[in-house]
Amino acid sequence: MRALDETRGAVRVEDIYDTDIEDLWDACTRPERLARWIAQVAGEPRVGDTVEAVFTSTWSGPVRVEACDAPTHLLLTMGPETDDETVLEAWLTEGASGTRLVVEERGLPVERLHFYGAGWQVHLEDLARSFVGDAHPEGWSESTPSTAWHARWIALTPTYEEAAVG
Numbered sequence: 001m002r003a004l005d006e007t008r009g010a011v012r013v014e015d016i017y018d019t020d021i022e023d024l025w026d027a028c029t030r031p032e033r034l035a036r037w038i039a040q041v042a043g044e045p046r047v048g049d050t051v052e053a054v055f056t057s058t059w060s061g062p063v064r065v066e067a068c069d070a071p072t073h074l075l076l077t078m079g080p081e082t083d084d085e086t087v088l089e090a091w092l093t094e095g096a097s098g099t100r101l102v103v104e105e106r107g108l109p110v111e112r113l114h115f116y117g118a119g120w121q122v123h124l125e126d127l128a129r130s131f132v133g134d135a136h137p138e139g140w141s142e143s144t145p146s147t148a149w150h151a152r153w154i155a156l157t158p159t160y161e162e163a164a165v166g
Contacts, residue, residue, distance in 0.1 A: 001113040002166040009110040013120040014102040021094040025071035037130035038123050056136055056146040057119055114160035122152045
């Protein structure tokens with residue numbers, strides 16, 4: 001977590017997955033795979049297009065695809081042209097021990113970074129579970145988060161709240 005200025009900040013999380021880069025890319029870009037771990041997406045995500053998404057956390061809204069350089073880089077604008085607009089960027093790199101995914105979201109309220117840090121950690125944990133099945137079989141909606149996502153987020157939030165913002 002780091003401050004970008006007095007009001008906005010960024011959260012960066014990463015993990016290594018026991019799969020090849022093409023499979024991880026597929027899990028991060030195909031609506032059917034996204035629905036197994038992070039969001040229901042209406043529409044086909046293509047550069048320049050905007051899709052509607054409902055995340056397991058209940059965040060919902062438009063997501064514009066700014067860049068999609070398969071299988072290594074994805075750049076999205078979350079809530080484009082709103083007061084809550086953020087930029088989400090993901091980088092994938094294949095290595096000997098698996099494929100690394102780095103996710104950074106910028107433009108978040110600095111006083112709430114701990115909530116986002118915990119949330120992104122849970123999302124990446126859910127991604128790992130999605131390789132063997134649906135991480136959220138109970139479902140979620142715009143008003144009700146995934147039960148499993150929410151419980152883990154609640155557990156992690158105090159740790160992120162205690163961490164210093166850089």
